[in-house]
Amino acid sequence: MNLRPLSTIAVEVIAALLNRGFADYLVPLRFDAAAVQAMERQDQVDLDASWLLHDGREHLGVLLIARRGFHSRVAGMCLVPEARGRGLGRHLLDTAIHSARERGDTHLHLEVIDQNKTALRLYQRSGFKRVRQLLGYSAAPVDATAPEADDISVHPLTTYIETARQHEWSNLPWQISAPTLAALDVNQHTTLRVGSLLALVRNLPNQIKILRALLPLNTSEPSAADLRALRDRHPAATWRAPALFPVEWQPAFTAAGLTPDDLTQSQLTLEL
Structure with missing residues (x-):
């Protein structure tokens, strides 16, 4: 070969x-x-x-x-x-x-779909260790009469990146870390500050919002109330979040009305 x-x-x-x-x-x-x-x-x-x-x-x-x-x-x-x-x-x-x-x-990283058992076994036999499970979510439109939070502000992509470089976890999945997000199209993404949470959102046609990344500013986990306020700001939108969010954040997501997807991932790392 x-x-x-x-x-x-x-x-x-x-x-x-x-x-x-x-x-x-x-x-x-x-x-x-x-x-x-x-x-x-x-x-x-x-x-x-x-x-x-x-x-x-x-x-x-x-x-x-x-x-x-x-x-x-x-x-x-x-x-x-x-x-x-x-x-x-x-x-x-x-x-x-x-x-x-x-x-x-010093390190080699990857993410693998948990349901892909053959690949997961291959990586683990090669010495990769699991950092955490990663979940994705979806949510249907909410009640359009829900009151909109009065502490939501809109910022450019650069605001998220600059703040994330100072505050984000050092071992977040590669795809939602600041260096990766910095290369996104600034015209397709918006930073929303909701209470103590920064959310990076991609806007697609037909009222679809992709939640690309989250950055809790004062705690290690996002607030369910802030996530709910984020949804309420776009009541007619269908929300989707890729399977890249730490499992530790699941209680906040589910309390805010987002449903975990069936497919999950494992974040793996090999120390070299």
Whole structure:
């Protein structure tokens, strides 16, 4: 088996291979060249440190590695269906670990869907330890007559980033940490301050609000009352939050009327 840096491969080829590898994944994923370039920009995916697996005739798999300081993250790993069951997933993961150690990285991170038992076993057998479970949520529109909180203020994306750099947890999931969020489109995201909570919201058409990140300012957990006030500000909206929020925050989410999704993730870390 051979490995080539993804920086030597056209982004259209990378996207097509990711689509093949994730075609039967637990959640729908679709890639194009723009999506691959967005992962470079937002998640700090380093194509020089990422790999294409091939056997000299066919492309068999992809390993995407994000880098930030002395920390790396497995941002995506997949094999085409016909390459599975041959130990190649272990080969790719061993490559990620070995390369990270050669670079002098101190930690390798990833998130894995808990229902993906095969992948979870692979990571744990390779020494990854669970940091915490991560949950996602959804909520239907609320009563439009609910009184709107009078302490909600609207700010740009930069307000969230600047505050998060000072106050956020050091081991939050990579995708909702300040360095990742700083690369988001400022025109598509809004920071809302609700009481002692900062919420980063992406606005989509058709009254859909994506809760991208939360930052409790005075406590370790968000306030249920602040989350409820956030929903009440947009009573006609359907809310969605990806499975990236620490399980410790679940009581506040559920008390605010948001329902946990069935699919959950585990945040894993390997100390190198």
